[in-house]
Amino acid sequence: xxxxxxxxxxxxxxSNSFSNPALGGSNTVFAMGDETCLVGRDDGNxxxxxxxxxxxxxxxxxxxxxxxxxxxxAWALNxxxxxxxxxxxxxxxxxxxxxxxxxxxxxGDILVALGAFGGLYMIRKNKVIQSSEPDKDRxxxxxxxxxxxxxxxxxxxxxxxxxxxxxxxxxxxxWDIDRGLIHISEVDHAVTCMKxxxxxxxxxxxxxxxxxLAEGGEENRxxxxxxxxxxxxxxxxxxxxxxxxxxxxxxxxxxxSWKFEMDGIATNFSDTPDKRVLAACRDPQSDKISIYSFDxxxxxxxxxHENYDVIVTEEHExxxxxxxxxxxxxxxxxxxxxxxxxxxxxxxxLEEEKIDLLVELSTAAKKINLPPVAEAGxxxxxxxxxxxxxxxxxxxxxxxxxxxxxxxxxxxxxxxRVVGKTASIRVKIGVGTHPFxxxxxxxxxSSAEAMITVRVT
Numbered sequence: 494x495x496x497x498x499x500x501x502x503x504x505x506x507x508s509n510s511f512s513n514p515a516l517g518g519s520n521t522v523f524a525m526g527d528e529t530c531l532v533g534r535d536d537g538n539x540x541x542x543x544x545x546x547x548x549x550x551x552x553x554x555x556x557x558x559x560x561x562x563x564x565x566x567a568w569a570l571n572x573x574x575x576x577x578x579x580x581x582x583x584x585x586x587x588x589x590x591x592x593x594x595x596x597x598x599x600x601g602d603i604l605v606a607l608g609a610f611g612g613l614y615m616i617r618k619n620k621v622i623q624s625s626e627p628d629k630d631r632x633x634x635x636x637x638x639x640x641x642x643x644x645x646x647x648x649x650x651x652x653x654x655x656x657x658x659x660x661x662x663x664x665x666x667x668w669d670i671d672r673g674l675i676h677i678s679e680v681d682h683a684v685t686c687m688k689x690x691x692x693x694x695x696x697x698x699x700x701x702x703x704x705x706l707a708e709g710g711e712e713n714r715x716x717x718x719x720x721x722x723x724x725x726x727x728x729x730x731x732x733x734x735x736x737x738x739x740x741x742x743x744x745x746x747x748x749x750s751w752k753f754e755m756d757g758i759a760t761n762f763s764d765t766p767d768k769r770v771l772a773a774c775r776d777p778q779s780d781k782i783s784i785y786s787f788d789x790x791x792x793x794x795x796x797x798h799e800n801y802d803v804i805v806t807e808e809h810e811x812x813x814x815x816x817x818x819x820x821x822x823x824x825x826x827x828x829x830x831x832x833x834x835x836x837x838x839x840x841x842x843l844e845e846e847k848i849d850l851l852v853e854l855s856t857a858a859k860k861i862n863l864p865p866v867a868e869a870g871x872x873x874x875x876x877x878x879x880x881x882x883x884x885x886x887x888x889x890x891x892x893x894x895x896x897x898x899x900x901x902x903x904x905x906x907x908x909x910r911v912v913g914k915t916a917s918i919r920v921k922i923g924v925g926t927h928p929f930x931x932x933x934x935x936x937x938x939s940s941a942e943a944m945i946t947v948r949v950t
Contacts, residue, residue, distance in 0.1 A: 539557060604616040631653075697723030701717050754925065870945050
């Protein structure tokens, strides 16, 4: 039995409302505080809205994509990745010395900007006070971020490649706004969301991993919630509330105590005065928003059983697949390293030591095994028949190996059971959300995985 859940229907009847065509439009963005409501439009105008009126505060050059509030001020991000600071008395200024910005987040009088190329910037008004950009030989991504109660900024950073290995691939950085970088902690998975507590911070991962870093960076708790990306983390007393795909989970002492399926993906959690939690979710297909109210201390249930059967296996010989657009190496082009080194081929007589060097590099390159690429297909939402079941084809035939062939296929369910060993299988599943993982292994032993989720309504 699930916790005491209820669906809330929001209606504007009987409430005070104010509308004006100047504030409308499908690309309008909002920022709301206790006493402030700002509206940004695709024409670059930013308005302050009250119960009975609105006034123009700022006009910038392009579409406003996000507004965040500060102390008696705000920042606007436009579609070109530029940031403008402004207050409510008509003062404003463009933030300089930053790369193209993907996202912004505020904390008091501080703005944090996440660069499109991995840069991290801490800003007061329109002045950068701390910045951290990747080395020129590295490709990095930045985010998510979270402010702790003490004001310390926690940011996840991922190295996507480079010539040096001085930084871990996945790492969490802690920053003091005035003093700079405090410390770095390495983690073993990519981070998709964060939630700070008084003891440390929870990190949600792309494959359902949940890691707790104690204050000071020590990793002392780790467990799996689901095989899907964790979207949201919320703390209610001693219960962790996790939003993953179309589900909400209650986690206590590292164990899942309850699970509830919604009609959308969780986007926000919020506590209510009567000790309940509101969960806002968005359907990715219809864009419909629903709000659920529930008691996290409800009765627990066991919801670990997946209702499906494998009914037919469609055999594929992976080495004989003809995939349109497949990338293959010709015999002399096996090494991507050598291809990148040789920008142009010039017919010259090489010195003996240069020939030896090329032979050595070529021999080393032949020993490199490029891993396969797993393709499980796009997530699906389908309707069940009158018996409440549906037959679905899981097709991984687009998977390939760039320098060999795939020798092994495995379809794995949420309970870590192998349910198929060919490129494509058909499964009969019941109403609910069903994650499957495709693992492919090449003829030299390297493997790769991909996820697909099937939702049956």
